[in-house]
Amino acid sequence: MAETKLKRLAAALRAFPARPGTQFMEVCGTHTVAIRRAGIHKLLPDGVKLVSGPGCPVCVSPDRLIDEAAALARQGVVITSFGDMLRVPGSRTSLDRERAAGADVRAVYSPLDALAVAAATGKETVFLAVGFETTAPAIAAAALKARERKIANFSLLTALRLVPPALKALISSNIELAGFLLPGHVSAIIGKPAYEFLAARGLPGVIAGFDPEAILTSLLLLLEMHEKGVRRIVNNYPGVVRDEGNERSRAVLAEVFAPADAEWRGLGVIPRSGLELRPAYAGLDARRRFRIVTEEAPPRRGCRCGDVLRGRIDPPACPLFNKACRPDSPVGPCMVSAEGSCSAWVLYE
Amino acid sequence: MCLAVPMKVVEINGDMGVVESAGLRREAGLMLLDRVKLGDWVIVHAGFAISKLTKKQARETLAIFAEMGGLG
Ligand code: SF4
Numbered sequence: 001m002a003e004t005k006l007k008r009l010a011a012a013l014r015a016f017p018a019r020p021g022t023q024f025m026e027v028c029g030t031h032t033v034a035i036r037r038a039g040i041h042k043l044l045p046d047g048v049k050l051v052s053g054p055g056c057p058v059c060v061s062p063d064r065l066i067d068e069a070a071a072l073a074r075q076g077v078v079i080t081s082f083g084d085m086l087r088v089p090g091s092r093t094s095l096d097r098e099r100a101a102g103a104d105v106r107a108v109y110s111p112l113d114a115l116a117v118a119a120a121t122g123k124e125t126v127f128l129a130v131g132f133e134t135t136a137p138a139i140a141a142a143a144l145k146a147r148e149r150k151i152a153n154f155s156l157l158t159a160l161r162l163v164p165p166a167l168k169a170l171i172s173s174n175i176e177l178a179g180f181l182l183p184g185h186v187s188a189i190i191g192k193p194a195y196e197f198l199a200a201r202g203l204p205g206v207i208a209g210f211d212p213e214a215i216l217t218s219l220l221l222l223l224e225m226h227e228k229g230v231r232r233i234v235n236n237y238p239g240v241v242r243d244e245g246n247e248r249s250r251a252v253l254a255e256v257f258a259p260a261d262a263e264w265r266g267l268g269v270i271p272r273s274g275l276e277l278r279p280a281y282a283g284l285d286a287r288r289r290f291r292i293v294t295e296e297a298p299p300r301r302g303c304r305c306g307d308v309l310r311g312r313i314d315p316p317a318c319p320l321f322n323k324a325c326r327p328d329s330p331v332g333p334c335m336v337s338a339e340g341s342c343s344a345w346v347l348y349e
Numbered sequence: 350m351c352l353a354v355p356m357k358v359v360e361i362n363g364d365m366g367v368v369e370s371a372g373l374r375r376e377a378g379l380m381l382l383d384r385v386k387l388g389d390w391v392i393v394h395a396g397f398a399i400s401k402l403t404k405k406q407a408r409e410t411l412a413i414f415a416e417m418g419g420l421g
Binding site: 082131134138139141145 | 353376378380381382383392394395396397399400402403
């Protein structure tokens, strides 16, 4: 990638004659990190702001999920999870703490690894199924593999979430947005048509890759569309995202899961924004298989992660930011996750 | 957790395969993509190939991962 090309793009962005008070949202946590790491937030033209959205799966999972997983861990169930989830505080404990206290909690890279743990230990093994459309097909495929390999001691504690319904809920709330930087790998699955409702509501969107050049060109495209009143969804990641998305992945997903109402941190319950196992796969549902008793979670004092996820405040507006809450001693999930806005703001100021 | 890395398909056994990038080899599920062939570059996420990518895109993306200090 030519240095000069990046410099030219950066200069074009900086000098773009934008209307003051223009806010765009970067939906995906990986974009948040990439933007801050490259310093792109400092190149925005005056009056233009990027706010973070609800695109960090660890961050949007409600406390209850951790409480449920911890309760299962204490029952002697083997808990497997993507590593990011282990440090996330529930209302009273985290999976890391349960592990230190002797529970069998294991970080895995793939749900297939979780399946291997189940096969190797022969013990009841639960996988914490967290993620968006990028991850959900992988988990559906692992569920099919569990069947095929007749691994009966494997089940899923599901908290999968869908991006478009959350965006729909967001634009109906009172935040003023002029357009969206749309997530690259979620889009590889769901494709461009899944966002047409944004254009229909007068909001442009650009599906973007993750390198600085892709982000800069996508921001320029957004500014250009906003300025000219063009309301379109543009696929600016064509090397990876096909406009129609990945039908095969969607078919596997739909075989195993069906949309269901779901709770998001900061956004509340959003209709049909989550996924639940279809009746034919109910045997894989940890909530059916085990009696999970959790106490009512007290609201977390002071943490404003929910407002951060809605783009209502920037992390430094939280009184705990970089004081009581730091990457090495996180209070809320937005500081725990490598894709969380609060941690990105601390690490790449 | 959303890490998605370009890797090359070097073995196919039914709906599973082996993918490789920067000397790193691992097993990956191939059932989420149509018509995967040996030598294809794919985006691997959570142990599954979820998207094909052009060779040019693969090279650029790998360069970025290298810049960011390895494959995490
Ligand atoms: S800085 Fe910490 S306490 Fe404040 S909103 Fe972010 S995660 Fe929550």
